[in-house]
Amino acid sequence: MIQYVSPPRRIVLNNELSEVGKIRDFLLPICRDCHLDEDTIKRLNLAVEEWIVNIVSYAYPHGTSGTAEITAQIGNDGVLTVVISDRGVAFDPTKVGKVDTEADIDQRTVGGLGIHLIRTIMDTMAYERTDDGRNVLTLTKQL
Numbered sequence: 001m002i003q004y005v006s007p008p009r010r011i012v013l014n015n016e017l018s019e020v021g022k023i024r025d026f027l028l029p030i031c032r033d034c035h036l037d038e039d040t041i042k043r044l045n046l047a048v049e050e051w052i053v054n055i056v057s058y059a060y061p062h063g064t065s066g067t068a069e070i071t072a073q074i075g076n077d078g079v080l081t082v083v084i085s086d087r088g089v090a091f092d093p094t095k096v097g098k099v100d101t102e103a104d105i106d107q108r109t110v111g112g113l114g115i116h117l118i119r120t121i122m123d124t125m126a127y128e129r130t131d132d133g134r135n136v137l138t139l140t141k142q143l
Contacts, residue, residue: 005074015055017053092127092129122141
């Protein structure tokens, strides 16, 4: 088990695809301090990137400025907790059905693969819509 506790890290991204590249630099110090292997780092980065791309693509009406805030921390239990919040349109990814990855490509419905990837990579995914209008997605991963 990881015996490292990280202080919380925070970044605020604009809802622009050009911001997605900042995620790796944001997560890398925590991952390196825990001596995570490159494959694990890539998978964690992919999970967070997938959700940020969803926010950029769907949370705010076209042409509307908005932000996404990410906080990340490793607790003394060795669990990485990533919390992603935005003030966009309400959307609960935990209500999205599972993707049939066994179906032929032409039989699959469009969408849902990003959420499928997040579910596959992370151990838990929880959603909350706060009273002040924020979408809050909490992802955890035992390291």
